[in-house]
Amino acid sequence: MIPLPLIDGRTLARVITYLNKHTEDDASDEAKRKFDEEFLYGMEVGVLYDAALAANYLDIGGLFHEVCQRIADGMMNKSVEWVRKTFHIESEFTSEEEVQIKKEYAWAWEGVDSNAD
Amino acid sequence: MEMASSCKRSRTPRPKKCVVDRLSALPDDILHRVFSYLDFLDVVRTSVLSKRWRFVWTSVPFLNFNMDWFVKHNYNKKLELMEPRYKFWDFIKWALLLRDGSQIIRICLYTDNTITEQLNGLLRVAARQKVQELCFLDGDYTADELEFPRVLCETLTQLTVNFRDTIPLRVTAVFSSLRSLNLTRVLISCDVAQKLLSSDCVKLENVYLEDCQVRDVEEISILACNLKNLTIVNVCTYEKFWVVGSFDSKLRISAPNLISFCYIGPMLRGFALLNTMSLESASIRLLRVPRGYEDEYKNHLLCPARFIGLNHAKALTLSTLVVKWGLQRDMLKVFIECLKLHCSLAYGELLWDTFILDNLNHLELELRYNANYIEGLVNLLKFSPNLEALFIRFKEARHIPRSQRKKKKAIENRSSWESRLEDISCLSYHVKIIRISNLDGTEIALELVKFLLQNGKVLEKMEIMPRNGERKQKSFSKLVAFPKASSKVVISFLEYAQRKIPWFDRGDSDPEYDD
Numbered sequence: 184m185i186p187l188p189l190i191d192g193r194t195l196a197r198v199i200t201y202l203n204k205h206t207e208d209d210a211s212d213e214a215k216r217k218f219d220e221e222f223l224y225g226m227e228v229g230v231l232y233d234a235a236l237a238a239n240y241l242d243i244g245g246l247f248h249e250v251c252q253r254i255a256d257g258m259m260n261k262s263v264e265w266v267r268k269t270f271h272i273e274s275e276f277t278s279e280e281e282v283q284i285k286k287e288y289a290w291a292w293e294g295v296d297s298n299a300d
Numbered sequence: 301m302e303m304a305s306s307c308k309r310s311r312t313p314r315p316k317k318c319v320v321d322r323l324s325a326l327p328d329d330i331l332h333r334v335f336s337y338l339d340f341l342d343v344v345r346t347s348v349l350s351k352r353w354r355f356v357w358t359s360v361p362f363l364n365f366n367m368d369w370f371v372k373h374n375y376n377k378k379l380e381l382m383e384p385r386y387k388f389w390d391f392i393k394w395a396l397l398l399r400d401g402s403q404i405i406r407i408c409l410y411t412d413n414t415i416t417e418q419l420n421g422l423l424r425v426a427a428r429q430k431v432q433e434l435c436f437l438d439g440d441y442t443a444d445e446l447e448f449p450r451v452l453c454e455t456l457t458q459l460t461v462n463f464r465d466t467i468p469l470r471v472t473a474v475f476s477s478l479r480s481l482n483l484t485r486v487l488i489s490c491d492v493a494q495k496l497l498s499s500d501c502v503k504l505e506n507v508y509l510e511d512c513q514v515r516d517v518e519e520i521s522i523l524a525c526n527l528k529n530l531t532i533v534n535v536c537t538y539e540k541f542w543v544v545g546s547f548d549s550k551l552r553i554s555a556p557n558l559i560s561f562c563y564i565g566p567m568l569r570g571f572a573l574l575n576t577m578s579l580e581s582a583s584i585r586l587l588r589v590p591r592g593y594e595d596e597y598k599n600h601l602l603c604p605a606r607f608i609g610l611n612h613a614k615a616l617t618l619s620t621l622v623v624k625w626g627l628q629r630d631m632l633k634v635f636i637e638c639l640k641l642h643c644s645l646a647y648g649e650l651l652w653d654t655f656i657l658d659n660l661n662h663l664e665l666e667l668r669y670n671a672n673y674i675e676g677l678v679n680l681l682k683f684s685p686n687l688e689a690l691f692i693r694f695k696e697a698r699h700i701p702r703s704q705r706k707k708k709k710a711i712e713n714r715s716s717w718e719s720r721l722e723d724i725s726c727l728s729y730h731v732k733i734i735r736i737s738n739l740d741g742t743e744i745a746l747e748l749v750k751f752l753l754q755n756g757k758v759l760e761k762m763e764i765m766p767r768n769g770e771r772k773q774k775s776f777s778k779l780v781a782f783p784k785a786s787s788k789v790v791i792s793f794l795e796y797a798q799r800k801i802p803w804f805d806r807g808d809s810d811p812e813y814d815d
Contacts, residue, residue: 232322235330247333254323255337260373263348270323274350284348290394291344293374293387 189240194233201246223253228270324352328359336362336406339369340395358400365392366410382413389418396425406433406458414439414467420447427452434459441465448472453495457503461486466513474500484510490517499523511535512547519550519570527555534565535587573610581662582610583617615662618680660684661730664691669744671717678724678751687726690752694738694745694767717744719751727755737765737796741775750782759786765796 187195204218226234231250238247258266267274276284285292326334335343335356340363346353370391371384392409407426411419419436426434427449434456436446445468446461453473461467462484469488474495475481481496481504488496493514497507504524510533514520522530534547550570553561558576562583610616663684667673681687734752739745753762766776780791 229322232326235326239330239333251330251334252337254334258334258346259338259342260369261342263345266346267349271321272324272349272353273321274348276348276350281348284354288344288347288394290387290391291341 190237191233194230194237197230197234198237198241198243198246202243205245219249223249226253228257324350328356331356332360332362335360336364339364339366341370341373341391344395355400358398359402361403361405362408363395363404363406364408365395367412368410385413385415389415392422404429404431406435407431408433408435408437410437411439414442414463416442416444416446423447423452424449427455430455432457436461436463439463439465439467442467444468445470459483471495474498475504476500477503479503480506482506482508483512484508485512487513487515489515490520493517493520497522497524499525502526505529507531509533514547514549517549519552520547521552521554523554525555526557528557528559530555530558530560531562532565534563534568576610576612579610579612581615581617582613583664584610585617585619587619610657612659613657614659615664616657616660617664619666657684658686661686661688662691663687663689664693666693666695668695669740669742671744674717674744674748677748678722681724681726685725686730688730688732690731690734692734692736692748694736694740717747719747719754722751722755724755727752727759728757731756731759733761733763734759735761735763735765738767739764740767746775746779749779753782753784753789755785756789757785759784759789762789762791763794764791765794768796 190198201222204222205215223231231254234246235250235254237243238250257269261269266272274281335346340360343357343360347355347357365388367385367388370388374384374387388411404426407422409422419439423446428451430451432455434452435458437460440463442465447470450473453471453475455477456475457477458480459475459478460480460482461469462482464485466485466487469483469486469492471492478496478501495501497504498521501524504527506529507522507524507527508529508531510531530553532551548569550572551568552570552572552574554572554574556575556577558579560581560583561573561576561579564583564585564587566587657680663680665677665680667677677692681690734756736749739749749762749764753759756762764776764779776793
């Protein structure tokens with residue numbers, strides 16, 4: 184019995200499913216890619232985070248890469264408002280503070296409308 | 301693995317549905333990894349999300365900059381062509397300046413417009429920061445050199461330079477830490493080649509060279525002792541067709557740990573592949589054999605003495621020209637004659653044995669519907685006593701211009717071949733699976749199948765992928781009735797997915813009329 188205090192049972196079960204598929208002798212690369220797509224497509228965002236933490240702790244490169252890529256896909260080229268809404272991020276900044284930060288990093292905010300999506 | 305403590309910090313009990321901000325609760329190093337998949341523009345902009353995110357971007361060790369992306373997402377109004385590109389470089393400089401000074405592991409830069417002074421500036425910063433992985437992609441032509449400072453040469457573990465148009469490189473020291481090298485359309489001098497590929501590059505394991513040009517040199521030597529994978533694509537691209545090879549000098553490879561080797565390109569003036577005890581797979585696609593090659597190209601790969609370099613491989617993939625020019629009966633006769641002339645008979649016999657492809661158990665070949673090619677295949681089978689799997693692909697028919705069509709008919713009549721009973725070691729004892737793709741219903745095609753069936757004594761699977769549109773032909777029903785030497789063999793017909801013809805197959809490779 185090897186205790187794993189940082190991962191709960193449900194996440195571990197998913198990780199094991201992933202590993203089983205990827206270490207199968209006669210699974211082709213195509214089959215593995217298909218499996219990855221289906222496996223990750225149905226995952227709720229909350230599960231993604233658990234999977235990321237688990238994969239990082241257990242050092243499972245492939246799964247970690249896939250999960251982080253999925254989280255990144257959710258943030259790619261989205262407006263600040265969209266990201267806040269989707270990931271439920273509470274901003275403690277006042278609107279003046281926000282404008283100030285944007286001014287400080289003006290070189291990263293050129294040509295962007297404040298409410299563009 | 302210093303995840304433990306930060307993991308504990310983020311393990312708060314959570315409700316079933318995710319309405320809580322768990323993203324912010326992830327530890328920094330996982331966020332860094334997520335950011336490594338994003339363009340740095342998105343990464344910097346996370347600084348306004350909340351207080352927790354204010355400075356995460358300053359320690360991200362993986363930086364991706366994309367000029368196209370930057371211009372598209374920042375500039376809706378039409379501006380002068382160059383201005384957004386200078387703004388892009390400003391963005392990069394600010395981003396690097398305002399970082400917190402932590403280690404940068406990788407910089408990946410897509411720049412469609414090459415401004416060499418800016419690139420060289422970036423290289424100097426990368427040197428100072430001891431960046432480990434560098435990736436420059438997609439730039440266009442420039443006559444100015446890309447210069448790698450000494451410190452950078454010594455700290456880089458991975459280098460990729462893939463430009464759309466040739467760029468000259470200048471390096472000032474041996475790349476002693478480099479593990480992977482990927483260069484496309486790069487112009488190097490002999491000196492540079494040495495700093496990248498010599499025996500001093502002790503960590504070098506993977507090399508991919510495509511369309512690189514080498515100036516002023518008789519012979520390129522690749523001597524990196526830990527090299528495992530080597531791929532050389534030696535063609536110039538010109539509007540989707542290939543043009544004669546970019547480097548015409550000799551190539552000498554001595555890599556005792558080489559596991560896989562792939563060469564795609566025209567025949568070179570000289571070629572030596574030495575010390576290949578650990579070679580597992582080799583793939584040779586010859587794209588052109590010049591007329592009268594026997595005289596000028598004595599030391600080429602296909603010269604029988606050199607073919608020995610491939611004899612340890614377990615898997616071999618060969619294109620039509622290799623089969624045609626390297627494996628015909630007379631070439632092998634010449635080989636034996638050479639040995640008898642130049643060495644004592646005993647030595648000659650020893651060398652003869654080493655020509656046997658003892659380790660080969662997987663062979664992929666490209667053939668044409670012509671007796672010469674089929675004989676080449678039979679010869680190769682004779683020298684592969686332990687072969688278990690054979691994959692044959694018949695080359696796609698080429699478009700024949702009207703003026704040539706009559707001539708072609710005459711040639712086709714010459715190329716008939718009859719099957720025969722022959723005791724070939726691999727067919728009798730080892731070959732279990734044969735797959736033939738793009739097969740049409742002609743005489744010669746059926747004779748080949750007949751040959752394999754009547755001599756394949758332990759054959760288990762014969763998979764045939766007929767050329768599109770030929771499936772229902774009567775000739776295939778004849779095939780099923782051929783005599784079979786193996787009682788276990790199962791003949792199956794599979795769908796042939798028309799392969800996407802790679803650009804290097806569209807050029808003027810092996811003109812058939814040169815017989």
